[in-house]
Amino acid sequence: MKSFSQREGFKPVKSVIQINSIDNELRNSLWNALTLFYWDRIEDQWISTNNNMNILFKLLWVNHLKWQLDNLDIFWPNTHKKIKTYFFNCEWYDVYDFIEFIANNYEDESMNQAFIIFCNSVLESELSAYRFVDKKVTQITSEEEISEIEEALEASKPLKAVNTHLRRSLELLADKKTPDYRNSIKESISAIESICKIITHDKKATLVQTLTEIESKVELHPALKKAFINLYGYTSDEQGIRHALIDESKLDFEDAKFMLVSCSAFINYLITKASKASIKI
Numbered sequence: 001m002k003s004f005s006q007r008e009g010f011k012p013v014k015s016v017i018q019i020n021s022i023d024n025e026l027r028n029s030l031w032n033a034l035t036l037f038y039w040d041r042i043e044d045q046w047i048s049t050n051n052n053m054n055i056l057f058k059l060l061w062v063n064h065l066k067w068q069l070d071n072l073d074i075f076w077p078n079t080h081k082k083i084k085t086y087f088f089n090c091e092w093y094d095v096y097d098f099i100e101f102i103a104n105n106y107e108d109e110s111m112n113q114a115f116i117i118f119c120n121s122v123l124e125s126e127l128s129a130y131r132f133v134d135k136k137v138t139q140i141t142s143e144e145e146i147s148e149i150e151e152a153l154e155a156s157k158p159l160k161a162v163n164t165h166l167r168r169s170l171e172l173l174a175d176k177k178t179p180d181y182r183n184s185i186k187e188s189i190s191a192i193e194s195i196c197k198i199i200t201h202d203k204k205a206t207l208v209q210t211l212t213e214i215e216s217k218v219e220l221h222p223a224l225k226k227a228f229i230n231l232y233g234y235t236s237d238e239q240g241i242r243h244a245l246i247d248e249s250k251l252d253f254e255d256a257k258f259m260l261v262s263c264s265a266f267i268n269y270l271i272t273k274a275s276k277a278s279i280k281i
Contacts, residue, residue, distance in 0.1 A: 019129040022092040026126040037115040052107040152264035165191035181256040188263040218273035
């Protein structure tokens with residue numbers, strides 16, 4: 001069951017999309033990835049029995065953790081306990097540094113690539129703002145994108161329909177077990193439809209009709225109008241998101257996030273423009 005803060009949209013977006021933090025589930029999953037691809041390769045409880053692992057841990061001790069090399073215990077249970085304690089107590093950014101170092105310093109490149117693919121799957125499913133790109137952990141969701149969503153959620157609170165669509169879009173995107181990217185995108189564009197109908201006071205008008213009317217009232221740039229008409233077409237035409245036969249496997253987190261961020265930014269823009277034009281919404 002979702003908590004009250006999640007249902008009502010009060011939980012900060014940056015804690016939903018993990019941008020400056022790592023929750024327990026994500027940290028556990030990344031540790032499990034390390035176990036599956038590296039730690040389980042150690043045989044007979046001795047690090048020294050696998051030359052690649054022996055080299056890796058010496059590099060880890062000296063170059064990354066900056067620990068004293070003579071404190072590296074080749075008896076694996078002791079070393080395992082020490083690095084596990086570190087991993088589960090370090091800062092969120094240290095976790096990313098750690099997995100990046102491992103992926104770039106183990107001798108078996110095929111294993112590193114498999115580890116990276118697995119980690120990226122975990123990072124997506126746990127809604128991390130980061131991914132491995134070219135063997136480096138890279139931020140794919142910016143503070144500015146998060147701010148646009150949060151600003152739109154706050155600004156649209158008095159506009160029930162708009163706010164409901166935005167919160168539902170985020171909820172569908174943020175469902176870790178069964179994310180629904182297709183319907184998240186639909187909810188994002190529905191939020192745009194709602195704000196345009198509110199500004200024009202015309203509940204029956206199409207998005208194209210409302211944008212044309214708004215353009216004459218708030219000096220909406222023609223290129224911006226055209227961009228959102230095209231986005232609407234992407235979601236509504238025969239091959240669009242709303243068409244029942246679309247191949248949902250082609251949609252992913254980045255598609256749904258792009259639509260949510262873009263629609264949030266446009267909602268913020270329209271609310272500000274309407275206010276300056278003294279349009280009551």
